[in-house]
Amino acid sequence: xxSFEQLLADFESRFNTRxxxxxxxxxxxxxxxxxxxxxxxxxxxxxxxxxxxxxxxKSSAWEVATxxxxxxxxxLIHDDIMDQAPLRRGAATVHTKFGTNTAIxxxxxxxxxxxxxxxxxxxQFLPQILGIFNKTALEVSEGQQLDxxxxxxxxxxxxxxxxxITLKTSVLLAASLSMGxxxxxxxxxxxxxxxxxxxxxxxxxxxxxxxxxxFGDPVKFGKQVGGDILxxxxxxxxxxxxxxxxxxxxxxxxxxxxxxxxxxxxxxxxIFKRSGVDAWAVALKNKYLDIAYTHxxxxxxxxxxxxxxxxxxxxxVQRDY
Amino acid sequence: xxSFEQLLADFESRFNTRxxxxxxxxxxxxxxxxxxxxxxxxxxxxxxxxxxxxxxxKSSAWEVATxxxxxxxxxLIHDDIMDQAPLRRGAATVHTKFGTNTAIxxxxxxxxxxxxxxxxxxxQFLPQILGIFNKTALEVSEGQQLDxxxxxxxxxxxxxxxxxITLKTSVLLAASLSMGxxxxxxxxxxxxxxxxxxxxxxxxxxxxxxxxxxFGDPVKFGKQVGGDILxxxxxxxxxxxxxxxxxxxxxxxxxxxxxxxxxxxxxxxxIFKRSGVDAWAVALKNKYLDIAYTHxxxxxxxxxxxxxxxxxxxxxVQRDY
Numbered sequence: 001x002x003s004f005e006q007l008l009a010d011f012e013s014r015f016n017t018r019x020x021x022x023x024x025x026x027x028x029x030x031x032x033x034x035x036x037x038x039x040x041x042x043x044x045x046x047x048x049x050x051x052x053x054x055x056x057x058k059s060s061a062w063e064v065a066t067x068x069x070x071x072x073x074x075x076l077i078h079d080d081i082m083d084q085a086p087l088r089r090g091a092a093t094v095h096t097k098f099g100t101n102t103a104i105x106x107x108x109x110x111x112x113x114x115x116x117x118x119x120x121x122x123x124q125f126l127p128q129i130l131g132i133f134n135k136t137a138l139e140v141s142e143g144q145q146l147d148x149x150x151x152x153x154x155x156x157x158x159x160x161x162x163x164x165i166t167l168k169t170s171v172l173l174a175a176s177l178s179m180g181x182x183x184x185x186x187x188x189x190x191x192x193x194x195x196x197x198x199x200x201x202x203x204x205x206x207x208x209x210x211x212x213x214x215f216g217d218p219v220k221f222g223k224q225v226g227g228d229i230l231x232x233x234x235x236x237x238x239x240x241x242x243x244x245x246x247x248x249x250x251x252x253x254x255x256x257x258x259x260x261x262x263x264x265x266x267x268x269x270x271i272f273k274r275s276g277v278d279a280w281a282v283a284l285k286n287k288y289l290d291i292a293y294t295h296x297x298x299x300x301x302x303x304x305x306x307x308x309x310x311x312x313x314x315x316x317v318q319r320d321y
Numbered sequence: 322x323x324s325f326e327q328l329l330a331d332f333e334s335r336f337n338t339r340x341x342x343x344x345x346x347x348x349x350x351x352x353x354x355x356x357x358x359x360x361x362x363x364x365x366x367x368x369x370x371x372x373x374x375x376x377x378x379k380s381s382a383w384e385v386a387t388x389x390x391x392x393x394x395x396x397l398i399h400d401d402i403m404d405q406a407p408l409r410r411g412a413a414t415v416h417t418k419f420g421t422n423t424a425i426x427x428x429x430x431x432x433x434x435x436x437x438x439x440x441x442x443x444x445q446f447l448p449q450i451l452g453i454f455n456k457t458a459l460e461v462s463e464g465q466q467l468d469x470x471x472x473x474x475x476x477x478x479x480x481x482x483x484x485x486i487t488l489k490t491s492v493l494l495a496a497s498l499s500m501g502x503x504x505x506x507x508x509x510x511x512x513x514x515x516x517x518x519x520x521x522x523x524x525x526x527x528x529x530x531x532x533x534x535x536f537g538d539p540v541k542f543g544k545q546v547g548g549d550i551l552x553x554x555x556x557x558x559x560x561x562x563x564x565x566x567x568x569x570x571x572x573x574x575x576x577x578x579x580x581x582x583x584x585x586x587x588x589x590x591x592i593f594k595r596s597g598v599d600a601w602a603v604a605l606k607n608k609y610l611d612i613a614y615t616h617x618x619x620x621x622x623x624x625x626x627x628x629x630x631x632x633x634x635x636x637x638v639q640r641d642y
Contacts, residue, residue, distance in 0.1 A: 021459075023463075024463055024466050024467055024470065026466055026469075026470050027462065027463060027466035078425055078426070078429060081422075081425060082422040082425060082426070101402075101403040101469055102466065102469070104399055104402060104403060104425060105399070105403070105462055105465055105466055107429075108399060108428075108429075108432070108462055109459055109462045111429070111432065111433075112432075112455055112458045112459055112462065113455075113459070115436055115451065115455055116455040116459075118451070119448060119451040119452055119455060123444060123447065123448055126444070126447055126448065126451075127440060127444055127447065130436065130439075130440040130447075131440055134433055134434075134436055134437040134440060137433045138342075138430055138433055138434070138437075141348065141426055141429055141430045141433065142344075142345055142348060144426055145345050145347055145348035145423065145426055146345055148347075148422055148423070149345065149347050
């Protein structure tokens with residue numbers, strides 16, 4: 001058994017290489033660039049952990065882990081184009097640095113390269129791994145489309161939002177675990193519970209992300225507080241506030257969504273606090289975290305094998321702030 | 322053995338279905354849309370023919386054929402965004418009809434779905450098919466990038482242009498044949514010659530395409546004559562003319578590339594004819610066609626098995642106009 005830190009270091013040392021041919025450098029340098037601006041590498045580590053929960057790490061798991069991280073980076077390149085985001089992790093986004101046309105193509109080849117790593121998976125696992133990977137890849141794209149669709153709508157129900165965020169974020173975490181489990185030889189029941197653990201952990205993570213954007217310590221969080229409010233994003237907090245705030249506060253919120261005043265962030269945060277949205281979000285996050293841990297408990301392996309997963313979950317989602 | 326027409330009809334009847342889930346329709350309707358605006362379906366038919374050249378048609382070949390046609394359509398969606406093309410086959414392009422963001426994502430899911438069809442290939446063929454498919458997919462992307470790079474350059478050497486067009490167009494035709502051959506149980510030598518047949522046929526096809534854009538009968542060709550000239554494209558003809566025209570004609574061409582006069586097409590065509598570029602292009606096309614047929618001759622199967630391929634080649638590339 002390896003700790004989360006050990007697996008992360010091992011993956012990083014394998015992943016920190018050039019994954020593309022040299023030429024045409026006008027294309028492949030753009031693809032390689034996004035891999036160099038960092039990232040938590042949580043998904044590939046989850047894949048390896050999913051394997052090691054059931055058996056020693058197989059070489060196929062490293063191939064799938066690499067494929068997953070590449071796929072994730074492909075989505076970042078294309079999402080940043082769609083969101084017109086100038087920065088990611090403090091660095092220029094691919095389309096900002098290399099132009100939109102090359103960024104579209106650079107994203108495409110990162111995705112194709114993820115399938116090239118999948119090809120190296122032992123043939124006995126390949127059809128099943130490809131099946132999970134393809135299904136998840138479609139779901140992640142659906143999540144991105146729903147996110148764009150919701151931006152054009154006046155109201156979004158909380159269940160719709162959870163469905164969107166599940167597709168956009170959580171299913172890839174869940175599938176990373178279950179593809180690892182598949183290679184580790186897990187049965188259907190254990191794989192199901194591991195998938196549900198990852199899915200619910202991902203939802204809890206996203207609720208935390210929305211919460212921290214509004215209420216986080218900007219120094220610890222590393223982002224400007226209130227970015228979602230400035231961008232008029234329909235986050236967990238905004239959707240709930242539009243539901244539970246007083247009618248006066250609701251119309252104030254509606255008005256604030258269409259203006260850019262200097263005190264916009266402060267005014268929205270005041271409403272969030274007044275309507276108890278902060279405590280609601282913490283409770284909702286803990287609810288999904290509890291569901292996640294219940295599924296982890298259901299997996300029929302020795303408890304000490306689950307420790308690295310619990311450590312990673314704690315690293316991703318804190319129970320209290 | 323089946324004729325080209327029979328295989329085309331069979332493929333069309335299998336392919337004319339919805340390949341995507343219904344929801345979110347904002348995404349998947351855009352993906353399905355491009356499949357409905359037609360196309361020659363030459364690539365999937367080549368795949369089936371590659372199989373049938375060596376053995377009866379296996380169900381895996383139909384899956385690969387579908388994957389190839391989907392992949393080709395994915396490249397069309399993204400290329401049309403990069404080229405800012407308003408029309409394809411007389412219909413609005415995906416980004417024109419559904420917006421650029423959805424078009425990026427619609428292209429992505431068409432590509433993912435092509436891998437989902439590959440997943441259905443019999444496991445014994447899967448790793449090899451995936452290998453050819455991935456390699457080709459990267460090459461096609463490289464070709465598109467080189468095409469964009471060349472547009473920014475003053476001069477492009479004919480060898481560079483042939484390399485670009487080989488990547489952008491020919492390797493997918495060649496790979497369609499060789500993936501079919503793989504499923505048909507062909508050996509390395511036969512597969513190699515079939516691949517080279519497809520590759521050289523593809524180059525001949527592209528030379529013909531450039532030729533017809535300048536000298537074709539607009540009624541038979543179905544396109545405006547001189548479109549490439551108006552767009553200042555560095556086609557086979559333009560590259561050769563910049564090489565072989567008189568120095569006066571060369572400077573006239575240089576000037577015409579930077580202006581939009583009503584008689585631009587006529588003036589460029591006059592220079593093309595004066596410098597013999599029209600006859601040169603026909604000779605070059607026939608050279609690649611000859612190479613293609615030499616490779617077809619080298620394939621060790623009964624001659625009558627090659628007839629459907631010869632018919633398809635003749636349909637795609639005419640020896641005379």
